[in-house]
Amino acid sequence: MKSLKIFIVLIAFTFSVSAKKEAETKLSWDAIKVADNLYMLIGVGGFTGGNLAISVGDDGVILIDDAMPSTLDIMNKALAKITPNSIDFLINTHIHGDHTGNNEVMGKNGARIVAHKNMRRHLLSKGVRGADGKKMDAPKKSLPVITFSESMDFHLNGLDAHVFHLPHAHTDGDAAVHFTNVNVIHMGDTMFNKIFPFMDFSSGGTLDGYIEAQKTVLGLVDENTKIIPGHGVLANKKDLENSITMLEDARAIIGKLVDEDKTEEEVVKLNPLAKYDAWSWGFITTEKMTKQVYKGVSLSGE
Ligand SMILES: [Zn+2]
Numbered sequence: 001m002k003s004l005k006i007f008i009v010l011i012a013f014t015f016s017v018s019a020k021k022e023a024e025t026k027l028s029w030d031a032i033k034v035a036d037n038l039y040m041l042i043g044v045g046g047f048t049g050g051n052l053a054i055s056v057g058d059d060g061v062i063l064i065d066d067a068m069p070s071t072l073d074i075m076n077k078a079l080a081k082i083t084p085n086s087i088d089f090l091i092n093t094h095i096h097g098d099h100t101g102n103n104e105v106m107g108k109n110g111a112r113i114v115a116h117k118n119m120r121r122h123l124l125s126k127g128v129r130g131a132d133g134k135k136m137d138a139p140k141k142s143l144p145v146i147t148f149s150e151s152m153d154f155h156l157n158g159l160d161a162h163v164f165h166l167p168h169a170h171t172d173g174d175a176a177v178h179f180t181n182v183n184v185i186h187m188g189d190t191m192f193n194k195i196f197p198f199m200d201f202s203s204g205g206t207l208d209g210y211i212e213a214q215k216t217v218l219g220l221v222d223e224n225t226k227i228i229p230g231h232g233v234l235a236n237k238k239d240l241e242n243s244i245t246m247l248e249d250a251r252a253i254i255g256k257l258v259d260e261d262k263t264e265e266e267v268v269k270l271n272p273l274a275k276y277d278a279w280s281w282g283f284i285t286t287e288k289m290t291k292q293v294y295k296g297v298s299l300s301g302e
Pocket residue numbers: 094096099170189230
């Protein structure tokens with residue numbers, strides 16, 4: 001009987017170890033060529049962090065965002081397939097750890113980090129999470145060394161990259177990168193494609209600013225534009241239009257309930273965004289989206 005017990009424990013242990021290994025090994029980054037010298041990197045097999053973009057060529061390597069510490073190894077593997085060279089410039093679209101989690105490593109390896117000035121300000125005041133999950137001061141090498149207020153431009157590898165600020169959208173330090181001469185734009189987390197977005201009100205994001213940011217970008221794109229969202233698959237103009245439609249509709253539906261002085265709890269109970277259930281995902285469920293829009297409308301003072 002005792003040996004049977006040990007056997008069962010052993011089997012269970014073997015299964016849990018192999019399941020963990022499988023979970024670790026099934027994650028990877030896929031590279032999608034979006035233009036000459038320009039790739040989008042998207043995680044497959046689970047959550048690997050925000051979507052990346054990389055430009056390679058005679059003038060150097062520019063990386064947009066750098067995911068999370070837990071996916072550094074597989075990210076490096078994917079980057080090595082594209083270029084043997086190290087990163088010269090790293091552009092952070094915003095402060096969140098799933099977009100900036102490897103900044104210190106990148107900085108130590110010589111990358112010059114570029115971001116909106118508010119992103120650097122937040123990084124200095126809020127700090128980062130260490131390997132143990134605890135808050136700590138942002139390491140010096142993780143900080144942007146070049147910041148901008150409105151916009152700036154890179155002219156490297158045959159690409160004209162217009163980096164510009166979208167105010168009070170996902171945060172108050174959002175940057176989008178528009179590769180104007182090849183019709184590609186990386187929107188950071190001002191765009192989640194086909195899934196509910198997240199708005200970080202505690203970092204200066206707003207519901208109306210978020211919608212406004214998407215409308216600003218809509219004015220820059222055409223039917224052939226490749227839109228790299230912060231999360232979700234490669235998007236196009238139609239996807240951006242669908243996102244704006246969903247957000248404006250959600251705002252109108254919940255705005256009306258706020259006007260009727262309904263509490264958040266009452267609104268959640270009505271499930272007013274049920275028709276958008278297809279947009280629900282692990283991080284932002286329909287209920288969480290309902291609460292977020294409720295808060296966004298309430299904070300807007302209407
Ligand atoms: Zn984010």
